[in-house]
Structures are given as C-alpha cells and as structure tokens.
Amino acid sequence: MPKKRRNGGRNKKNKGRALCIRCDNCQRMCGKDKAIKRFVIKNIVDASSKRDIEEASAYLSGENPMPKLYMKNQWCVACAIHKRTVRVRSTENKRVRFVSKVRKGTELGKLYKVANRKFVVNNPFANEEKEEM
Numbered sequence: 001m002p003k004k005r006r007n008g009g010r011n012k013k014n015k016g017r018a019l020c021i022r023c024d025n026c027q028r029m030c031g032k033d034k035a036i037k038r039f040v041i042k043n044i045v046d047a048s049s050k051r052d053i054e055e056a057s058a059y060l061s062g063e064n065p066m067p068k069l070y071m072k073n074q075w076c077v078a079c080a081i082h083k084r085t086v087r088v089r090s091t092e093n094k095r096v097r098f099v100s101k102v103r104k105g106t107e108l109g110k111l112y113k114v115a116n117r118k119f120v121v122n123n124p125f126a127n128e129e130k131e132e133m
Contacts, residue, residue: 036080
C-alpha cells in the first residue's frame with residue numbers, strides 16, 4: 001500500500017507513543033504531535049476602549065501597560081481544515097515544508113518556503129533616493 005506522507009501525519013519520529021490532547025473545538029482526542037497548534041497573543045480590550053481606560057487612569061501608560069491574553073490553541077486535523085487554519089494541498093505542494101526560522105545567508109531549496117514572510121513591494125524610486133544621498 002502506498003504511503004501518503006513520509007511522517008505518517010505525525011511528528012513523533014522515534015518515540016513509541018505521544019500524549020493525547022483534547023481539540024479546543026470538538027473535544028476529540030488527538031495525539032499531541034499530530035494536532036495543529038497556534039500560539040495567539042491578543043489585547044484584552046479593543047483599541048478605542050484601551051485609549052479611554054488609559055486617559056481615565058491615574059498611572060502613566062508607559063509604566064503599566066495593559067495586560068494581554070496569551071492562548072495556545074490546539075485543534076484536531078478535521079477542525080483545523082474546517083476553520084481554514086490549514087488547507088488541503090495538492091500532491092506537489094505537500095512536499096513543500098514551511099520553515100519559521102531561517103538564518104541569514106542560507107539558501108533554501110525549492111522544497112522549503114518561509115512561513116509568515118513579509119513581502120517587500122518593489123519601489124522603483126528607492127534606488128534614486130539612495131543615489132541622491
């Protein structure tokens with residue numbers, strides 16, 4: 001029988017068994033190495049309310065910043081696909097691995113892409129400004 005993925009959809013490598021976690025959405029039991037995980041940092045209040053609170057506060061805003069909400073979300077594969085956290089990819093695109101940390105000066109092969117890369121818009125006037133200085 002052909003193998004669909006080289007890791008079998010898991011990240012346990014040479015371990016025999018991985019711990020089980022509960023999906024945050026449907027409470028399904030899922031292996032910790034198989035679950036899709038995202039770490040989210042949110043402000044507790046929105047920007048307009050935050051500004052009102054800082055104006056009414058007796059403390060300076062620089063000394064005591066507003067607290068934030070730190071959450072680690074863990075979903076089973078079915079819920080992550082349903083929420084579109086991850087997408088179904090074609091066979092060729094399944095081979096592409098997304099890397100979050102890349103050292104400067106290293107070249108990635110065609111099977112690696114950088115996750116969450118900020119794209120720089122090509123500015124035709126950028127070179128002219130540098131030459132004038």
